[in-house]
Amino acid sequence: MGLPHGANPAIEAVNLSRSYQIRSGWLRPRTKTIDAVRGVSFTIERGELFGLLGPNGAGKTTTIKMLNTLLLPTDGTARVLGFDVTEHPVEVRRRIGYVFGGDKGLYDRLSALDNLRYFAELYGVEAARQLPRIHELLELVGLSGRERERVEGYSRGMRQRLHIARGLLHEPEVLFLDEPSIGVDPVAARALRETVEGLNAQGVTILLTTHYMAEADELCDRIAVIADGVIQVIGTPEALKSGVAADTVVEIEVAGLTGEHEASLRALSGVLWVEAEKTEAQACLLTIRAKAGADIYSAALGILAGLHIVRVSGREPSLEDAYVAIVGGPAYRASAETP
Structure with a gap:
């Protein structure tokens, strides 16, 4: 069966929705409907590397599972390479x-080679093609020489990396990567990114x-941000960042920070959000984003007076700043393409 004539996009979702019903209580059970995804629409062109970002529970994985036929949509339609996900x-x-x-998804007591042989059979890869394809993929993901372990x-x-090789055995035209670098150390994460870039280049x-x-900023051609089951904005990383380009971002590394200090910083006029992250030096890295023109340097240093301040610096707003602004409220004003 060939591709339908005129099917240009790789993925097309139109008003895609998914609801669940949950029951609670024993003596008087109640049924509640949860709308995990609510009217999601977007298009991904062939050869594009498209990012879907959002907080936990936003609907990312549910959307992917509807697109790859693991879940049926409650409403709306989706097509992958021209084929309807429910009809074909x-x-x-x-x-x-x-x-x-x-x-999950691999057999621990088998070698990488035996895992890939097993999945090649499941995917219907021709017998004569299996071993050459497996060795191609082991080389691609950097596991050559370790395949018999x-x-x-x-x-x-x-x-x-073995997960990626498994997903590529049947030479798919579209690859869904659902948080592939979760829990991976920085060196391995870089290797994964290089693998993903190489696949997209092919x-x-x-x-x-x-x-x-940072991973999304480096890899993605375009990004959609989803929150509460709804696409909030779609655009290139540069377009999303342009929505907060005029804001002031200040980083202060300080020791002895308390919750009271953070609350006082958040209460400053013009401050949009404050984030504190512990550093290896037993200090905290404060990131403060404020509206353009707000003089937060002196006010912030006044609140932190008496604490040991390691450094103070300003920087350009990042994709993370834009993401926080998008999911944090309606104050975000982007020049990006909106759905």
């Missing part, structure tokens, strides 16, 4: 790969979900 699920599955973060001895990063269309903003 088998055709969709033949053309997609799905890689998710975590340890049991997966139970693999690091988290090696497992994730023409594979990729839909990526991640909580790592």
Whole structure:
């Protein structure tokens, strides 16, 4: 069965929705409807690396599972490479790969080679093509020479690279990557990013979900931010960042910070948000974002007077700043393409 004539986008979602019903109580059970995804619409072009970002519970994984036929939509439609996900699920599955973060999906007591042989059979890869394809993928993901070791001895990063190899066995045109670098150390995460970039350069269309903003900024051609089951904004990383480009971002590394200090900083005029992150030096890195023109340097230092301040610096707003602004409230004003 060939592709339908004129099917240009790799993925097209139109008003895609998914609701669940949950029951609670015993003596008087009640049924409640949860709207996990509410009218999501977007298009991903062939060869594009598209990011889907959002907080936990925003609807990212539910959206991906509807697109890759693991969940039926409650409403709306979705097409992958021209095939409707509900009417032609088998055709969709033949053309997609799905890689998710975590340890599930591999057999620990088998070697990487035996895992890939097993999944090649499941995916219907021709027998004569299996071993050459497996060795191509082991080379691609950097596991050549380690393929005969049991997966139970693999690091988290090696497992994730094997997950990617598994998802590519049948040479899919579209690859879904659901938080592939979760729990992976920085070195392994960089190797994963290089692998993803290499796949995209070969023409594979990729839909990526991640909580790592730097990863999304580096990899994605365009990004959709989803919150409360609704797409909030779609645009390039540069377009999303332009929405907070005029804001002031100040970083202060300080020791002895308390909750009272944070509350006082948040109460300053013009401050949009404050985040405190512990550093290795037993100090805290404060990130303060304020409206353009707000003089927060002197006010913030006044609140922190008496504490040991390691450094104070300003920086350009990042994709993380834009993301926080988008999911944090309606104050975000982007020049990005909106859905």
